[in-house]
Amino acid sequence: MFKIVKKDVLNPTITRLVVDAPFVAKKAQPGQFIILRTTAEGERLPFTIAGSDPEKGTVTIIYQVVGASTLELNQFEEGDCLADFVGPLGKPSELEGLKHVAIVGGGAGCAIAYPLAYKLHELGADVCSVAGFRSKDLVILEEEFDAASKKFIKMSDDGTWGEQGFVTAGLEKEILARQGTDEQFDEVIAIGPIIMMKNIALLTKKYGIKTVVSMNPIMIDGTGMCGCCRVMVGGKMKFACVDGPDFDGWEVDFDSASERNTMYRSWERTKYEEGCNLLKEGK
Amino acid sequence: MAFNMRATKNPMPTQAPEVRRHNFDEVAIGYTEEMAIDEAKRCMQCKNPGCVPGCPVHINIPAFIAEVAEGRFEEAYQIITQSSSLPAVCGRVCPQESQCEKNCIRAKMPVREKNPETGKMEVKGMGEAVGIGRLERFVADYHRTHAAPTTPEIKKNGHKVAVIGSGPSGLACAYDLAKEGYEVTIFEALHVAGGVLMYGIPEFRLPKAIVQTEVEGLKRMGVKILTDVVVGRSVTIDELMSEYGFEACFVGSGAGLPRFPGIPGENAKGVYSANEFLTRVNLMKAYQSSSATPIQHAKNVVVVGGGNVAMDALRTPLRLGAEHVTCVYRRGREELPARKEEIEHAEEEGVVFDLLTNPIEVIEDRSGSPSPRAADFNPNYGAVKAIKVQKQKLGEPDASGRRKPVPVSPEEDPNAIYEIPCDCFIVAIGTSPNPLIKQTTPGIETNPHGCLIVNEETNETTKDGVFAGGDAVTGAATVILAMGAGRKGAKYIDEYIKNKA
Numbered sequence: 072m073f074k075i076v077k078k079d080v081l082n083p084t085i086t087r088l089v090v091d092a093p094f095v096a097k098k099a100q101p102g103q104f105i106i107l108r109t110t111a112e113g114e115r116l117p118f119t120i121a122g123s124d125p126e127k128g129t130v131t132i133i134y135q136v137v138g139a140s141t142l143e144l145n146q147f148e149e150g151d152c153l154a155d156f157v158g159p160l161g162k163p164s165e166l167e168g169l170k171h172v173a174i175v176g177g178g179a180g181c182a183i184a185y186p187l188a189y190k191l192h193e194l195g196a197d198v199c200s201v202a203g204f205r206s207k208d209l210v211i212l213e214e215e216f217d218a219a220s221k222k223f224i225k226m227s228d229d230g231t232w233g234e235q236g237f238v239t240a241g242l243e244k245e246i247l248a249r250q251g252t253d254e255q256f257d258e259v260i261a262i263g264p265i266i267m268m269k270n271i272a273l274l275t276k277k278y279g280i281k282t283v284v285s286m287n288p289i290m291i292d293g294t295g296m297c298g299c300c301r302v303m304v305g306g307k308m309k310f311a312c313v314d315g316p317d318f319d320g321w322e323v324d325f326d327s328a329s330e331r332n333t334m335y336r337s338w339e340r341t342k343y344e345e346g347c348n349l350l351k352e353g354k
Numbered sequence: 355m356a357f358n359m360r361a362t363k364n365p366m367p368t369q370a371p372e373v374r375r376h377n378f379d380e381v382a383i384g385y386t387e388e389m390a391i392d393e394a395k396r397c398m399q400c401k402n403p404g405c406v407p408g409c410p411v412h413i414n415i416p417a418f419i420a421e422v423a424e425g426r427f428e429e430a431y432q433i434i435t436q437s438s439s440l441p442a443v444c445g446r447v448c449p450q451e452s453q454c455e456k457n458c459i460r461a462k463m464p465v466r467e468k469n470p471e472t473g474k475m476e477v478k479g480m481g482e483a484v485g486i487g488r489l490e491r492f493v494a495d496y497h498r499t500h501a502a503p504t505t506p507e508i509k510k511n512g513h514k515v516a517v518i519g520s521g522p523s524g525l526a527c528a529y530d531l532a533k534e535g536y537e538v539t540i541f542e543a544l545h546v547a548g549g550v551l552m553y554g555i556p557e558f559r560l561p562k563a564i565v566q567t568e569v570e571g572l573k574r575m576g577v578k579i580l581t582d583v584v585v586g587r588s589v590t591i592d593e594l595m596s597e598y599g600f601e602a603c604f605v606g607s608g609a610g611l612p613r614f615p616g617i618p619g620e621n622a623k624g625v626y627s628a629n630e631f632l633t634r635v636n637l638m639k640a641y642q643s644s645s646a647t648p649i650q651h652a653k654n655v656v657v658v659g660g661g662n663v664a665m666d667a668l669r670t671p672l673r674l675g676a677e678h679v680t681c682v683y684r685r686g687r688e689e690l691p692a693r694k695e696e697i698e699h700a701e702e703e704g705v706v707f708d709l710l711t712n713p714i715e716v717i718e719d720r721s722g723s724p725s726p727r728a729a730d731f732n733p734n735y736g737a738v739k740a741i742k743v744q745k746q747k748l749g750e751p752d753a754s755g756r757r758k759p760v761p762v763s764p765e766e767d768p769n770a771i772y773e774i775p776c777d778c779f780i781v782a783i784g785t786s787p788n789p790l791i792k793q794t795t796p797g798i799e800t801n802p803h804g805c806l807i808v809n810e811e812t813n814e815t816t817k818d819g820v821f822a823g824g825d826a827v828t829g830a831a832t833v834i835l836a837m838g839a840g841r842k843g844a845k846y847i848d849e850y851i852k853n854k855a
Binding site for chain 1 (some may be wrong): 525541544545551561583584587588589610611612614616621622623624626627629633634637639640644645646647648650663724735736788789790817
């Protein structure tokens, strides 16, 4: 059993959990993920590692309530135990040697982007973070990003936080500002909704800046066994759980990935509504 | 004792096909005590039995059957467990017809019948082998339902061995090592022990409660089972041997990496690897409506492949409510690698075999709009709607000795290429060993297929103190072969540690 040692509500739909998992904490690297089950009947849920403390033996995850299983997870409080918590899974992000990096996060994707910004900052890289949210009241990790970035570009859809517009606009402006200087980005790392990652990759291809994206497909085992998380990268089939989750953004077939993520949409909606109704009835 | 000279086996009582195709209960019901005794009396107690060498773990078959014939079922069980740690499992899933029963003398005795016209006795084919597998299953089930669980007293020898993977090879290896007094820890990546017995083989062929009974038995012998540990990621083999004090490792990590045919459209929604489909249903219990894990309840299913996994992938959707389930296989009926019994069961349940065909394209539904907000929203946008297949003919034998399928061209046959409508396509064309151990363990070598290279005599890998067996070494094979490899690994780990001491 894996105890929840801390729970913070970051915004109305995004929550941070710190879980006691010493073996995972000892090995966890930015870019890797874990799989948890709330109870012995639960679904296997993959979450990217948002932070870890090998000394305290804890691992942090940040999740957004999007379906029945995350709704159920959200009922767990500090002191409660999760049935399973396995990892770290996937390959760590390759961060060594990067000098000028743009970290682009969209919505809940910022939770996954942040540990990369932090690690790069720690490695002495020049980190420019570009974070985008729909609106000011959904912003998470503002102070953390600020502390880990040499430059922090804030974007919101409605203009209530930073500049109005998408992260692509914020990133393009910065790319142009750096053109011809010795601070040109050597890599862009983009994590967020598939459509955002697709548009970032299209943009950076125009400017010839290598781009890494973190894919978040439907998964079951997370160890290479089911092939459910397959992603087409440069025309080749890759399994996000063992070959990723980071891939070359220019090569990923985002349209296919986006479609595959809708496989169980109607089922998920029904389960989510059932879950909401149970909560309303106070069961 | 008088032998029972009837030429035929006692048939296995089963649920009727029209009933069982709608439920996940076990298909075979098992012999009664009377049937078991009657069947056991068909064994002629050969002095040089052919059955024993046919068994990969060399169970003393005539001896256990002799006990059954006398009604001493628990004694029979004790004889089996001297050689096999998983009799209830093997009695169900072993391909007995190509192993022990293949060599049974009763299958080599001609059956003679009187020709009513000539009045002379004539040979009417051969008899049937003794139902060794059915008897093994009966004995194991009798023990499980009659004998109280025991906790054997084993003197520990103070040596620690790590077993990676809790499938058939790992369980068998752990069992033999624990019997010898080793402190055995099994590391399992999933949340439950059993490996392919839990995620792969369906409930209706191998009830999961039976697997867990066997696992509990191991725990009572003192074997520690740590689930949720992915060796290679959570901890490496080098760390197990240096930091955690394990003197040897047995790698039984199986062949879990699914292969795909590499045809257009194979990433469409509704296209599954058999591993994914079966894992959702078996491990995650998606067949129960209360399950937190979703599974598609398709109407028309096509499965490509002809092995036992394909048979499981065909029969499972039927039980989830499918109306039409079709097996597409590129060779003919004679070449189907699945067990005959599984093929027959699938056919009885309504599976259609479209043999000598090969899928060449997954046709996707691209009508309407994928956007839920659009007026012409199509929730099936991007989902499979048909499989395009091409007829095959058999050419010259290939490296495996089987005749190689060759596509029939549309010039030869205008109907050579056609479509089978479906809303779900399951790929059961094989799996490869998981690459994680190889990637994370310096010194471990694999062949070009990703299979771990071992010394064939000892099952030791190219790394000192690390042994391996089962599908991780052979590629996808059978439960009993994996068990045999696990036992061999245990024997040589014992030798390795004793030689070092």
